[in-house]
Amino acid sequence: VLIYEMIAGRIPFAGDSVSETFANMINAEPQPLSRFASNVPNELQRIVAKMLRKTKDERYQTMRDLLTDLKNLNEGLSFAEKLERTASPEAENATAIPQATPGDANKETAETQRSFSQKIKNRKWVVALTVFAALIAGAIVFYQNWNLNQPPSVQDLYLQGRFYAVRENRADNDRAIQMLEQAVALDPNHALAHAELARAYGTRYFQFEPHQKQWEEKSHVELEKAFALAPDLPEAHEVRGFLLWMPANRFPHEQAIGAYRRALVLNPNLDEPHQQLGKIYLHIGLLEEALTEFRKSLELNPGNTMARYRIGIVLIHQGKYEEALRSLKSTPPDINPAIVGRDTVWLLISLDRREEAAELLAELIEKNPIDEGGQFASFKALLSALAGNAEQAEREIRDALEKGKGFGHFHHAAYIIACAYAALNKPEEAMRFLQMAAEDGYPCYPLFERDANLDSIRQNPKFQSFLSAQKRQWEYYKSLPQL
Incomplete structure (x- = not known):
């Protein structure tokens, strides 16, 4: 509108009244510029x-x-002007009639004046376009610099926070909480940010600080805020499933599955509910169903690295160790270095590559001396037990138990401790920790049924009774209609 008015001396949709001007803006095309300017x-x-x-x-x-089109036009006009300026007088007069009449002289003078006038007008267009293009370029530079110096928007904070929230390592969890807290402070009505902040708080409680009840409370407050703002928000139902599936709730698999299914009914294009469903299916032994969910997640979002990582874990549970190793090697370890490292150690032990497992375990402990959940201590105990060092294994089991109190994924450590006791030929202790793992969120019948680490207790009547009960429960899970 501005450039039209600069050239034509009037606005493009002018009418005799305000209402006519508005009507022209909607229905009429602007008059050609050539009508108002030659x-x-x-x-x-x-x-x-x-x-x-x-x-x-x-x-x-x-x-x-x-700006590109204006620059091209400006360069074209400048070039044409240069051609006119460089044309020699001799060339212009080469075809002239040597003896001109007075009338011819007057005609030539008029043509010269018109040519000069045209050159002046062209030069004015060149100058005008140069100025206008410079203004546009300046506006772009100003906007870019202004945008870089502005604080991130609420939506930017939400998106960045969500990226970090699903990665499940402490550093990224810190970033997620910081960004999402900023987002809800700037916009208390941003339901998505509240839901994602609930997830970040829940991860802090589940993975890193299980004794700090404040994180559990904060996560539920944020989720309720999200639901109050948007009762049918798919992401809020997804986070509800995440918060349900916690040790404090005794891992209610069916209720969590229902929450994730609800999220997918509301939005079938979300990838994370599929990933979370696959995680639950993996823990309850529905291995093929887990693979299906992880693959759906990756179809919707190839960047969902937790889904890619957990495909490798399913393959371990299925005894497909070489394939699992290739899968884990393709997983970025920084999504959760402790858990990815832990499962790589387990895989190497299953491949009877114990020296490599011990070396990797030493590296992991050096990088993660806190050993959250006693995950590394439990594998140290298993390696010691397999080497026949009972006393060392017992010390490491005690260490794992001390570190694992309240940890969300301690059921995995409990299972490895059961394997260590089986290797030490202590069936009573092995059964105690197997039962603990199954009751604490990890009733994975296919693993119990085929893992060679439990072979020494397979003839034990208590183990056989335990395995029969696990099979019945597994068959029940397979029959659930929501699967």
């Missing part, structure tokens, strides 16, 4: 007409596109 370059008329198109997709999509 010698307007055709290309400039095209550019202005494109800027005033009523259909958004027909207009310039970015300021850079407009």
Whole structure:
């Protein structure tokens, strides 16, 4: 509108009244610039007409596109002007009639004046376009610098927080909480940010600080805020499933599955509910169903690295060790270095590569001396038991138990401790920790049924009774209609 008015001396949709002007803006096309100004370059008329198109997709999509066309036009006019200036007088007179009449002289004078006038007008267009293009370029630079210096928007904070929230390592959890707390402070009505902050708080409680009840309380408060703002928000139902599936709730598998299924009914294109469903199916022994969910998650979002990682874990549970090793090697370890490292150690032990497992375990402990959940201590105990060092294994089991109190994934450590006791030929202790793992969120019948680490207790009547009960429960899970 501005450039049209600069050239034509009037706005493009002017009417005799305000209502007529508005009607013209909606229904009428602007008059051609050539009607109000002479010698307007055709290309400039095209550019202005494109800027005033009523259909958004027909207009310039970015300021850079407009600037490019203006620069091209400006260069074309400048080039034409240079050609005129460099044309020699001899060349102009080469075809002139040697003896001109007075009338011819007057005609030549008029043509010369018109040519000079045209050159002046062209030069004015060059100057005007140069100025206008410079203004556009300056506006772009100003906007870019202004945008870089602005604090991130609420939506940016939410998206960045969500990226870090699903990665399940402490550093990223810290970043997620910081960004999402900023987001809800700036916009208390941002339901998605509240839901994602609930997840971040829940991860802090489940993975890193299980004795700090404040994180559990905060997670539920944020989730309730999300539901109050948007009762049918799919992401809120997804986070509800995540918060349900906790040790404090005794891992209610069916209720958590229901929450994730509800999220997918509301939005079938979400990838994370599939990943979370696969995680639950893995823990209750529905291994093929878990693989299906992880693959659906990756179809929707190839960047869901937790889904990619857990495919490797399913393969371990299925005894497909070489395939599992390839899968784990393709997983970025920084998503959760402790858990990825833990499962790689387990895989190497299963492949009877105990020296490599011990070396990797030493590296992991050096990098993660806290050993959250006693995960590494439990594998140290298993390696010691397999080597026949009972006393060392017992010390490491005690260490694992001390570190694992309240830890969300301690059921995995409990299972490895059961394997260590089986290797030490202590069936009573092995059964105690097997029962603990199954009751604490890890009733994985297919693993119990085939893992060679339990072979020494397979003839034990208590183990056989335990395995029969686990099979019945597994068959019940397979029959659930929501699967």
